[in-house]
Amino acid sequence: MSSSILLDELFVEILSWIPVKDLMRLRCVSKSWNSLVFDPTFIKLHLQRSSKNTDTLLTFRDYENDESRYCASPCSIHGFLDNPSSTIDACHRFNHDYTVLGVCNGLVCLQDSYRGDEIEEYWVRFWNPATRVMSEDSPRIRLRSSDYNYPYLFMFGFGYNDWSDTYQVVLLDNKSHKMDVSVLCLGETCWRKMLTCPSFPTLSLHGAAVSGTVNWLALPELCSGYRWETVSVDELVIFSYDLKNVRYSYLSMPDGLLEVPPDVPVLEVLKGCLCLSHHHGKRFVVWLMREFGVEKSWTHLLNISYENLHIHGFIHAFPTLPVILCVSEDDDLMLLANYDSAEFIRYNKRDDRIDRHELFNDDKFYFFSYDYVQSLVLPCRN
Template sequence: MQRTKMKKEMLFYVPELPQELILEILSWLPVKDLMRFRCLSKTWTTLMFHHAFVKLHLQRSSKNKHVLLSFYQYDNTVGDWNDASVAVAPCSIHGLLENPTSTINNCIRRFSKTNIVIGACNGLVCICGYFDDTDDYMKYWVRLWNPATRIMSQDSPHIVLFASDYENEPCYLGFGFGCDDSSGNYKVVVILLDVQSHKRETRVLTLGDSSWKKTLTCPLFPLLNQVVGQLVSGTLNWLALSRFGYGPYGYEWDTVTIDELVIFSYDLKNDTCRFLLMPHGLLEVPPCEPYLGVLKGCLCLSLDYKNTHFVVWLMREFGIQKSWTQILNVSYDHHQPRHCFPLKFMPLLMSENEDILLLADEGSQFVVYNLRDNRIDHTHGFNVQSYFYVSYDYVQSLTLPY
């Protein structure tokens, strides 16, 4: 009888661990588990969102990279691509490489068509909303969303662009989101086109501020059609043309020269800008506009070469032109049936050892490409019609969106 009583007492004995050890253990756990543990006590709830613990957990989580995909999804009941919704899916790299379709379906979230995903940083996703029911002005605002904790901020202060002052359609603007690591401030950047002065103007909203601030004005140059800037090394980057003073209503692609093709880079710390050059090996302008993305934290330039090859370049050291490396140059003829027009690909992610590249084509299909053997390993079809896939480096975190 005495032995049975001792066993019961031992079952209910929980040793009191040092708080430092508890923090160390918790900092390695996934966000999903930590969210469940909040119900244990108010103390634990407070702990989960203490800035020191959030920072420690983010440092640990950054070693477990994920990818955030954004794309437009077709609603079969509507029958009109103009009514496609914006879809967002934070995914594991392993899951995407093994089975893209089921991985995306398990974590997808949809937003209305009047939203644009403009970046991801430290587990936060920035979503820009806009109002366009008038010809006189456009109204923009942003919200920050943490997919792991499912917490979303309120709408930011609005930025209103009147047609008499600015070319206010989204296609004429540039949007970007990132963090100034030196201060820890999260910033949203909008690049505007002043139709009166023919100048580029940059407005910045710092998380927590009550208004947008003008930080930069420079001579007008064309941004290419890719609206969202790519976040690398504390900078936001857009493809552009170094053709100053050009008219406000665009450019003709067939008149562009290779020397004019550049990357406009905005420094989030210093609120300054510069132009980065194309790879030395890119000798002529591609038949259609290239795409600027990010693979493994590096700028990635993908393009069609003479409508016969798909080429991917990687800038291994940010801002260093000599570091551009061609990682893929594949003939369409060898990897797909002949069509009147080549199939267009979009690089989404690269494996840690850089031997596998996941591509999305213009339809609902994913291509897993073996870089080591220069061949397609397999393809996956997506069971819902979708288009224009964009990927962002992503980590699950406890970072609060406000």
């Protein structure tokens, strides 16, 4: 092997460890450097290196000047834990009323919609915050409102199939007697129906993507209208769609969940694991499925009274469910957002104490966080 080839390989190896922000500057050095940065093989290699340094992407709605807009802010977990307000101040405020469907490998899926009297249309864009590149609008999917009876609605999710290297937007299209699962892959020009299963209420707003699956809270035992207060624990499951094998399955709730919470639990992804948050008495409970698909791996991440969180004086029997935004690598520090008092709470689990309370403006709502890694992944296919 010639010395020039060895030098090129060494050069690629070194660059694969450089942060995205610096690579975006370096690509201006020459045409060959620019080509390398956007080469699919190099993008995958760089992602493998970057995925060991997971950050978080904070999203929220900002009601500024009587206008609601989604905001997003990538940040390090350490920096977010230390100073959440600075993360908000550095946010990107979208000029359009997008909704964030999910984040995979540094790629953010943004949804937009049109709602008429009879027809609703939905489409997405893909955005890479690190490279600041955004795709054009995807093909639209059109749904007729009269085809649906509450609670038979349609839910979206966003996931990644590493076997086929495809980023997929998943639609659960719930009609009166059946549910169609349709998929739009990044770079494709049409939605494809993948499978059909019995219709049932889905409870999660957006699907949670873990290990090549997208997951929603669901009530598959119910095939007609329902009231949450009449639901039993054995009716509550997680509907899991497998992107690679194009099939679905059901995951059980944690064994320790002995009664249905007063409000619908929140299903999300935290530290690469399915995360379930809910009220239990006057306590806030968070579970992690440490090993995806292994139901006995559900463990308590947090089980704390609202009094210990210094959440007092709420009007109803229960406060608005707090949101857990990020957790340190050793699980000792956690950052929560509490809407009732419009504040961030940093909880030290090891010492069982509140480290810090930090107020945020009460015109900011719906805080949500996603596992995030800076990547070069392109929001559109070459």
